[in-house]
Amino acid sequence: MYKIAVIPGDGIGKEVMEATLHVLEAVDVEFDYTFADAGDEYMEKTGVALPQETVEIVKASQACLFGAAGESAADVIVKLRQELELYANIRPAKSYPGTKCLFDNVDFVIVRENTEGLYIGLEEESEEGATALRVTTRKAAERICKYAFEYAKKTGRKKVTAVHKANVLKKTDGLFRETFYQVAKDYPDMELDDRYVDATAMFFITRPEMFDVIVTTNLFGDILSDEAAGLAGGLGLAPSANVGEKIGLFEPVHGSAPDHAGKGTANPSAMILSAVLMLDYLEENDAARKLENALVEVLAEGKAVTGDLGGNASTMEMAVEVRKKL
Amino acid sequence: MYKIAVIPGDGIGKEVMEATLHVLEAVDVEFDYTFADAGDEYMEKTGVALPQETVEIVKASQACLFGAAGESAADVIVKLRQELELYANIRPAKSYPGTKCLFDNVDFVIVRENTEGLYIGLEEESEEGATALRVTTRKAAERICKYAFEYAKKTGRKKVTAVHKANVLKKTDGLFRETFYQVAKDYPDMELDDRYVDATAMFFITRPEMFDVIVTTNLFGDILSDEAAGLAGGLGLAPSANVGEKIGLFEPVHGSAPDHAGKGTANPSAMILSAVLMLDYLEENDAARKLENALVEVLAEGKAVTGDLGGNASTMEMAVEVRKKL
Ligand SMILES: CC(C)[C@H](C(=O)O)[C@@H](O)C(=O)O
Numbered sequence: 001m002y003k004i005a006v007i008p009g010d011g012i013g014k015e016v017m018e019a020t021l022h023v024l025e026a027v028d029v030e031f032d033y034t035f036a037d038a039g040d041e042y043m044e045k046t047g048v049a050l051p052q053e054t055v056e057i058v059k060a061s062q063a064c065l066f067g068a069a070g071e072s073a074a075d076v077i078v079k080l081r082q083e084l085e086l087y088a089n090i091r092p093a094k095s096y097p098g099t100k101c102l103f104d105n106v107d108f109v110i111v112r113e114n115t116e117g118l119y120i121g122l123e124e125e126s127e128e129g130a131t132a133l134r135v136t137t138r139k140a141a142e143r144i145c146k147y148a149f150e151y152a153k154k155t156g157r158k159k160v161t162a163v164h165k166a167n168v169l170k171k172t173d174g175l176f177r178e179t180f181y182q183v184a185k186d187y188p189d190m191e192l193d194d195r196y197v198d199a200t201a202m203f204f205i206t207r208p209e210m211f212d213v214i215v216t217t218n219l220f221g222d223i224l225s226d227e228a229a230g231l232a233g234g235l236g237l238a239p240s241a242n243v244g245e246k247i248g249l250f251e252p253v254h255g256s257a258p259d260h261a262g263k264g265t266a267n268p269s270a271m272i273l274s275a276v277l278m279l280d281y282l283e284e285n286d287a288a289r290k291l292e293n294a295l296v297e298v299l300a301e302g303k304a305v306t307g308d309l310g311g312n313a314s315t316m317e318m319a320v321e322v323r324k325k326l
Numbered sequence: 327m328y329k330i331a332v333i334p335g336d337g338i339g340k341e342v343m344e345a346t347l348h349v350l351e352a353v354d355v356e357f358d359y360t361f362a363d364a365g366d367e368y369m370e371k372t373g374v375a376l377p378q379e380t381v382e383i384v385k386a387s388q389a390c391l392f393g394a395a396g397e398s399a400a401d402v403i404v405k406l407r408q409e410l411e412l413y414a415n416i417r418p419a420k421s422y423p424g425t426k427c428l429f430d431n432v433d434f435v436i437v438r439e440n441t442e443g444l445y446i447g448l449e450e451e452s453e454e455g456a457t458a459l460r461v462t463t464r465k466a467a468e469r470i471c472k473y474a475f476e477y478a479k480k481t482g483r484k485k486v487t488a489v490h491k492a493n494v495l496k497k498t499d500g501l502f503r504e505t506f507y508q509v510a511k512d513y514p515d516m517e518l519d520d521r522y523v524d525a526t527a528m529f530f531i532t533r534p535e536m537f538d539v540i541v542t543t544n545l546f547g548d549i550l551s552d553e554a555a556g557l558a559g560g561l562g563l564a565p566s567a568n569v570g571e572k573i574g575l576f577e578p579v580h581g582s583a584p585d586h587a588g589k590g591t592a593n594p595s596a597m598i599l600s601a602v603l604m605l606d607y608l609e610e611n612d613a614a615r616k617l618e619n620a621l622v623e624v625l626a627e628g629k630a631v632t633g634d635l636g637g638n639a640s641t642m643e644m645a646v647e648v649r650k651k652l
């Protein structure tokens with residue numbers, strides 16, 4: 001019995017969460033859910049986007065399923081990542097059958113530093129304009145690089161690429177790159193290289209097969225993972241894991257999509273795949289594979305799928321179909 | 327007779343420059359070239375990557391053709407952009423026939439702020455790591471947004487999109503977004519919207535037709551323009567203009583490509599298209615269209631083209647062919 005915090009949040013976050021919980025009922029693992037509030041809707045009622053109570057509920061859990069937050073997303077998710085020290089954001093990009101992915105051979109994972117960089121929130125206004133501080137600590141660089149190598153080892157991947165802009169950001173990204181090569185010494189069997197972030201954005205499109213595991217700083221990881229989601233079938237299929245020493249928080253890369261909310265037409269795949277990542281995190285790997293395969297079957301059949309995948313199933317109809325395959 | 331500074335630089339920069347100058351001889355416009363040094367090779371000899379003499383030569387010219395610099399690129403090109411206040415970096419992304427572009431309907435232009443942001447060079451080291459300052463001044467935001475709207479008007483484009491990360495960078499990018507909407511008031515006929523940089527990186531792939539003119543900050547422009555080059559046939563075809571009040575500097579988006587240098591196999595198209603941008607900048611629009619069309623013909627025929635375009639012509643053979651069409 002795992003203690004799981006559930007934060008449906010706003011908009012389609014609530015819809016894909018409901019669908020995912022429905023599917024998880026048929027998985028052979030027991031969960032004890034505690035629901036918690038966060039996001040725009042909660043803020044309208046109370047004036048806060050992320051109540052301390054929610055932080056406490058997540059802290060008292062082994063993992064958290066997170067749907068999406070609206071305009072307040074930055075105040076909710078960035079704060080959760082920092083307060084809970086969820087320092088590694090893992091974002092797989094994988095082409096699934098039956099999806100409109102640009103390439104059918106995309107299969108890499110972005111490991112994004114999740115606590116600092118430009119997300120540290122140190123901005124100042126002045127007469128002339130404003131400044132923001134980009135922070136790279138040796139400690140955070142070390143732990144994220146180590147995480148990336150350990151992750152590569154555990155998942156049988158062969159290569160780790162550091163992505164940075166050290167030609168311009170000589171000190172901050174210079175430190176990141178230097179730390180990467182230092183950490184790499186403990187993994188002599190792993191292939192490794194490093195690339196500029198701009199070149200990486202291009203190579204994702206022209207030579208995606210050259211990437212396996214990517215480790216990068218916070219904002220570069222943000223941008224590149226959305227690009228990667230675009231390559232591999234769109235945001236409707238992109239899951240993510242925010243992982244720290246004690247807790248994991250699992251969320252789709254997509255947001256609350258206010259334009260699509262309330263219609264029951266959102267693709268639940270990214271949230272279901274986030275639950276797959278959660279199962280792997282809890283070391284329920286058999287259940288994880290079963291759930292992933294059930295989803296892949298439904299995608300490949302292409303019948304009971306949502307509009308973005310070329311079908312006309314509702315969010316819940318697609319979930320019901322996935323559950324049937326379990 | 328236009329006074330033009332020519333900086334071939336390093337690696338394939340020299341090769342594509344030679345090819346472009348060969349083509350320009352057949353264009354019906356007269357140029358007075360002054361050659362100038364910069365880059366790795368010059369640094370090896372002298373210890374400086376960008377001599378003051380080169381800066382002065384560019385300052386005394388109406389425009390500059392720039393090939394590429396190697397490892398020292400940041401010290402050369404970023405410094406030139408800042409010293410000469412080349413505040414607007416214009417990067418068109420356009421699918422040309424006969425190229426391996428992912429979509430054949432890509433046609434948008436990125437207008438990148440070229441003097442500040444994280445490129446300001448304010449980095450500091452500390453016990454724990456390092457910091458970099460990201461600077462947005464109202465003045466620079468205003469002039470780049472104004473430039474983007476004027477550019478859109480002049481080139482008959484219909485829409486300007488501001489790209490930022492104002493949900494996280496509330497003050498710096500908040501100011502950028504706010505300034506964008508203020509400047510927009512002077513252009514009531516222009517369509518406009520704004521997008522997050524991460525979402526933009528995805529939409530380039532899933533819905534490139536939604537973009538027309540994009541205006542964004544320095545580093546986001548760097549990343550997005552390489553991604554856009556990937557969409558539209560690769561770096562071999564991506565030109566750029568760095569424009570200020572008095573001078574324009576024209577360069578391919580690609581670098582010096584040390585792995586490919588010395589073989590005479592580099593694609594000269596990006597440099598030739600940069601010369602097209604220079605001709606437009608000098609208001610030699612007829613000559614610009616003729617040169618662009620000559621290149622497009624050679625691309626469409628697909629015979630005398632370089633390896634990256636599926637042919638086996640050398641850099642110079644392709645240039646000779648382009649010149650023949652003029
Ligand atoms: C909502 C936003 C603050 C967030 C981020 O920038 O990290 C999102 O884009 C993501 O990638 O999870």
Ligand SMILES: CC(C)[C@H](C(=O)O)[C@@H](O)C(=O)O
Binds near residue numbers: 167400548
């Ligand atoms: C070489 C580098 C400093 C430069 C930049 O980051 O601006 C390049 O990538 C570019 O886009 O012109």
